[in-house]
Structure formats: C-alpha cells, structure tokens
Amino acid sequence: MWNQVLDSQNEEEFEQAWAFFEVLYNEKSDVISYIRRTWLPFKERIVKAWTDKCIHFGNRVSSRAKGAHSKLKKYLQVSTGDLHEVKNKIYLAIENEFNEIKTQLLSERIRIAHQSNISFFKELVTHVSAYAMKELVKQYEMMRHGTKQPTCTGHFLASMGLPCAHRMIQ
Known part of the structure; x- marks a missing residue:
C-alpha cells in the first residue's frame, strides 16, 4: 500500500492513496504518525x-551516488594525503570515468540492438544511447499496440527528456 502512495501519478491520486492508507492502517497510529513525521x-x-516533473532519466535511488563515491574512494586509497595529491587522484578518476563513458557511447553507435532497428527510428539509432533507444522502443510499442495511457500526463517527457507514445502519434 505504501508503494501505491509513492507511485501516485498526480497530487489528487496521492491524496486518495494516502487517505486510503490511513484508513487501512488506522489501528497502527504509531506507523501513521511515523510516516507523517518522517516521510511526508x-x-x-x-x-x-x-519526481516525474523533473528530468531524472529513470534514476530514483541514490545507489548511483553511492557507486560513484565508492569508485572515488578506490582512487584515493587512503584517507590521508595533501590537497594536491587528492586533487590529482580525483582528476584521474574523472578522466578515466569520462573515457569509459566515451568508449561505451562509441560502441553503442556501432552496435544497434535488434529491437531498435525500426524504420521509425532510422535517424536516431546511432545518435542516442542504447538506454534511450530502449525507452523509446517501449513507448513506440505502446503507441503501436494502443496500450498507452488515455491522456498524456507529460511525466515521461519531463522525467526522461524523450517523447512519449502520445507525442510519437503526433
């Protein structure tokens, strides 16, 4: 039920989901007050x-930040060192990360996923990341099969920076 509250598509849906949650768990007032104090x-x-009103490319957790922090700690190796040494190691970490990303993007331009090889996307296929193509193909399939939402919320465009099935139809 908590996930339904978190997955609310708009403010009205959120209010309804939260009201239902409160009714469902009304005997557990300590849980309700904890959520009201800590999370709401x-x-x-x-x-x-x-969250879907701002661009986040599908990242809703902090694990990427934790991963980046872990990677940086590997470059620093020790918690002591002068500022110059730390700066150089951070620079090296960023430079290596940039080169890895560049290599991955170049590889994605050469290798085209089978499901992305659709004439609708022929101008895009080598200009966007594999992840973006995968998301676009999902929207395209919803457009093709008529499984899209009845009205456009604008959330996909706002959060991913990519056109949704509704925009593809247009």
Missing part, C-alpha cells in the same frame, strides 16, 4: 507525482 515532509522528493 519529503513527498516532493519521493512520490512520482512530483
């Missing part, structure tokens, strides 16, 4: 109704 003040940062 941050609803704009955790509920889709708000």
Whole structure:
C-alpha cells in the first residue's frame, strides 16, 4: 500500500492513496504518525507525482551516488594525503570515468540492438544511447499496440527528456 502512495501519478491520486492508507492502517497510529513525521515532509522528493516533473532519466535511488563515491574512494586509497595529491587522484578518476563513458557511447553507435532497428527510428539509432533507444522502443510499442495511457500526463517527457507514445502519434 505504501508503494501505491509513492507511485501516485498526480497530487489528487496521492491524496486518495494516502487517505486510503490511513484508513487501512488506522489501528497502527504509531506507523501513521511515523510516516507523517518522517516521510511526508519529503513527498516532493519521493512520490512520482512530483519526481516525474523533473528530468531524472529513470534514476530514483541514490545507489548511483553511492557507486560513484565508492569508485572515488578506490582512487584515493587512503584517507590521508595533501590537497594536491587528492586533487590529482580525483582528476584521474574523472578522466578515466569520462573515457569509459566515451568508449561505451562509441560502441553503442556501432552496435544497434535488434529491437531498435525500426524504420521509425532510422535517424536516431546511432545518435542516442542504447538506454534511450530502449525507452523509446517501449513507448513506440505502446503507441503501436494502443496500450498507452488515455491522456498524456507529460511525466515521461519531463522525467526522461524523450517523447512519449502520445507525442510519437503526433
């Protein structure tokens, strides 16, 4: 039920989901008050109704930040060192990460996924990342099979920076 609250597509849906949650768990007032105190003040940062209004490319967790922090710690190796040494190691970490990303992007331009090889995308296929193509193909399939939402919420475009099935039809 908590996931339904978090997955609310708009503010009205959020209010309904939260009201239902409160009714469902009304005997557990400690849980309700904990959520109200601890999580609801941050609803704009955790509920889709708000998070899908800003571009995040599908990243909704902090694990990427944790991964980047871990990678940086490997380059630093020790917690001591002068500022010059730390700066050089951070520079090296960023330079290597940049080169890895560049190599991956070049490889994606050469290798085209089978499901992306659609004439609708012929101008895009070598100009966007494999991840973006995968997301576009999902929207294309929803457009083709008529499984898209009845009305466009604008969330996909706002959060991914890519056209949704509704825009593809247009």
